[in-house]
Amino acid sequence: MLRIRSGRPRRRALAGGLAALALAPLGVLTAAPQAAAVGTSAFKGVNWADPRDNYADDPVVPSGLSTSDGYATVKAKATAILTGFRTNLGANTVRLPVNPYSVGTGWWNAYTGAVDAATGMGFKVVLGYWEGPSHKDGKVDDTSAWKSMWNTVTAKYGNNSLVYFEPMNEPFGYSASAWADTAAGWLGDHPGVPRDRVFVSGTGYNDNVTSVCADSRLDGTYLSLHHYGFWGTHTYDEWVKDLRSRIGGCAGRTVLDEFGAPMTTGLRYDDAAGTDNFVRCLRADTDTVRSLGMGSVYWPGLRSGDTYSMEALHGSGTGLSLTTNNSSGAGRLRHAWALTSAGGANRRWTRG
Template sequence: MRIRVRTSPAARRLRALLAATALLVAGGTVALSAPASAAGQHRALDSSRFRGVNWADPRDNYAEDPVVPSGLSTSDGYATVKAKATAILTGFRHELGADTVRLPVNPYSVGTGWWNSYTGAVDAATGLGFKVVLGYWEGPAHKDGRIDDTAAWRSMWNTVTAKYGGNASVYFEPMNEPFGYTASAWADTAASWLSDHPGVPRSRVFVSGSGYNDDVTSVCADPRLSGTYLSLHHYGFWGTHTYGEWVKDFRNRVGGCAARTVLDEFGAPMTTGLDYGDAAGTDNFVRYLRADTDTVRSLGMGSVYWPGLRTGDTYSMEALHGSGTALSLTTNNASGADRLRHGWALTP
């Protein structure tokens, strides 16, 4: 129950600080206080809030030029992008029950003419009540798991946060799959990003796990990164396991950090006819996807499927139809979609 009392602004800030300190002493999980400029946007961490899909460039988001999610074109103006995005996002919601979309950014996109158009997709999403996760992908010429050009990366994020830092529905993921860094070097880089953007509430930042986003325990333990969400990736092609072994593998990568962790990439073939509803299925991908969705649900985590839409990708949950701005989606595998909704606790 919330009780309103008349107090001075200074007293209210002191009371909030004391309450947060008490929670920390008691062992609770809270997000660190954001600067006054971000007042009203700070919230406690709850990873289950994210029920999403990735909307990806057909090139897997690795590009030395602008990233262009499937269905869009660099010739599209802002209004066209927004109309196309509205149709596609409405499809994600209708077909899957999604309320979150993860979109790529890179320095070749942000601050350019395409950026002026591309923001139509972000604006369409937030206008529909979606949460948006903007994540940086490196280019394929390097593809070494490291930031390609640190100065360009910083300039990109300055532009992105200047545009959307005040929008509480937009979240920022400094880098996708930082496998070129040691765990400690990646934590240093993420901590530097936070220092460079003090006006962004930590509760709107996704810090990638180490390696291929495949383990969040090291970033979870780093006090410099407290109050942020953590992003985990987990894929069935990483091994062949029983259902129980997949559950164990997933839990080991999360450790005790489930409340802060969003599984923002996981996926399996959706165009090959696999039955993900078969609890006794012996196919490795069936066991994997059932294990991941069961574990996400049992741990109360959020998840963002890879990909909700990416043309040419057998993992794509949705297929794109239509032309111009008259676009629609259909689901490639009903049993896969059912497992996704199960993980989100939308179905039994």
């Protein structure tokens, strides 16, 4: 997702149906059984993002963290933030960015504290690659550096069943066939990573999964899809139709790992009769995800300065806490995740 802090899109013309426009073997892992990704409703998550929006030509640093933090400090901060995601929203999944400037560096040694905190709490972690803004062409910036990054990441977490790998976020610079070739190459070069621990992005801006779903070389993987209200202006029913068209018959493998709307502007997402386009879209997304039994990962759970951020960060040092910016928006997340009754989007979720 690339937006300026006001929450308005910086670039993407995606209204209506957007046409869809290699690595060294990992020696530390043996070839894994190619398990199939079946059903995705277990993913109830949020993105934890860099204030700059994860597109960086330097290390990615999610809100609340600092490159001056050591491992123990990152882990303590992450524990506090993840506790907020769990307590306030009911989340059990967090999606975090990686790039070659972050991995295999001193910051990587500290940043792993966030991953370790999450998995230690039982969270699923999706690690996704973002390109840098100096390129911003929808392609891997430096293939050699990308390969090295993923070798390091999978060597560290390939045997941790709670960690998932998303080779690239929003590969809009590739044709459908070229992107499938790239994703298949990633799988071939990482035979030790089970396929049900890999998220293959949809084509374009992750906006359609039907072609990657149909490619047998990618069988057994999860598919990641994005969907946003600023892509167009539609009625509720039209938004439902639009999302379903992008999923096709692939709901059993698909996670909506980015979707969101303004949470600091007073919109009421519990209003079924609401005429605001963002309200319609978010309600359509959350209803569709629930009805299809899909997992979803909201953008963003936390990103300082972003009007879409579901949570606000408070405190300093390791004494951090989160509060929810929009209770009706949080209610829609709990609804999508089936943490409320079918009609109870505004009830407080409970464990059970």
